Amino acid sequence: MPHAVNILELEGLVKTYETGHRALDNLTLRIPQASIFGFIGLNGAGKTTTIRIVAGLCGPDRGTVRLFGREMTATDSSYKAEIGFVLDEPLYFDWMSAGDYLRFVGTMEGLSAGESGKRAAELLEFFDLAPKGDDPIGTFSTGMKKKVSLAAAIIHSPRLIVLDEPLEGIDALAARTIKDTLTLMAGRGTTIFITSHVLDTVEKFCTHVAIVHQGRILLQCRTNEIRRKAKGQLENETYASLEELFVEMVSGKATKKHLSYL
């Protein structure tokens, strides 16, 4: 039963865009159930492409995606009822009010109209969106749009939540609320797959971490095993933080740049 404990498995994903840019180069990743999985990498490393493939927004050129033990296909959309998505560019209907949108998402995800309404009202309160609950989402700030997107992702209590930079553009207080909520959900069995540039947050918040660079996975392990895993892969085996490890792993593979006047 190799797939029983992994809720999401990406096997040998290859994706090349029409521009010729190879975003994913044989990427393999396994996300254990009930983990908070941090997916980190430089800009253009392949994080967003990976998330978009899982969301079904684009298909890989090669490789497979297994969700909840079954292979994802373009024609089967039923698996989406068990996933919540927050993408890098939050997706919503800009003309709808936040309250209407959350109720709409709830019913589309299979909740009854009454339950959708109840949960939408609670989420609006929880994310401090209630005073603006009747305003069109298109008029919201970036942070508020992110909150709406996150509320929509969790309204149906999904088994897996996929978040692409969910804390970007969000104030510290809201970020704390979001992290607490996600930790609580993970404690109840929900799997969280999250990309972030804030390595400090990933180190403290995530139970597992993977480093992606140029479309390949450089390291994948439990967060508390990073030190042991890093041994043998790096010249300097002592590091103080995930950020140091990340810089060391990636800098050897990226070109160092200098400004001539500094």
Add this chain to the structure above:
Amino acid sequence: MTQRPAKEWVLFNMELRHFFSDRQNLKFIPLVCLAIVLAVWPYIGSPFVPVVLAVFSGLESQYNNLLFRSPAEYETLSLFPVSWRHIILAKNLSTLTITVILFAIVSTITEYFAPEAVSFGDHARALLYLSTILFPLLSAGNFRSVQHPRRRTGWGLEELSESVVMVAIVGILSIPYFVLIAFPVGRLACVAYSGLTCLFWFRRSIPRTEGAILTKHSALCLTP
């Protein structure tokens, strides 16, 4: 006991709400004014010609751009556990409903200003005509929506030219009605033709559109 509403019904309602709350549809005000001018103009033809012109040119994006009535609509809908077949069905049915509602409103307005009273026979013929072109228009619109999607729709030159194209399509798709109605059993033939076009739309156009969407899915989505 809690009831889960059908997703098609939820989408259908959402589409209607979007249409009637969208400020872009204020474009119907000048279109109705134009229809009134045409209705009082001494010309030969059906009193419903101005109504057809106003309604279908105004509803162009509703028919021909069903995937992007708002910029991120396609990607947002992609995230829901519902098949494209059901989404297209809900969107098409809402478009039909909107067309009938607008047709009734605009024809009531133009009839008020028309110099001559419109007979019951004229109304019956208009309804028959409408039934013969609605499903072919939906089928053509489904095709164009996937082949020529426009991420944004508004008041620009592109929309104006697309509205002109829409009027031309309406003209072409009206030919069967004028051919069939000339026969002795023309009305019956028109009803049969409407039924066939409805069947084609349901059995062929919707599944084919779903297939085309799945084929072009990556291209239709925003690339990072």
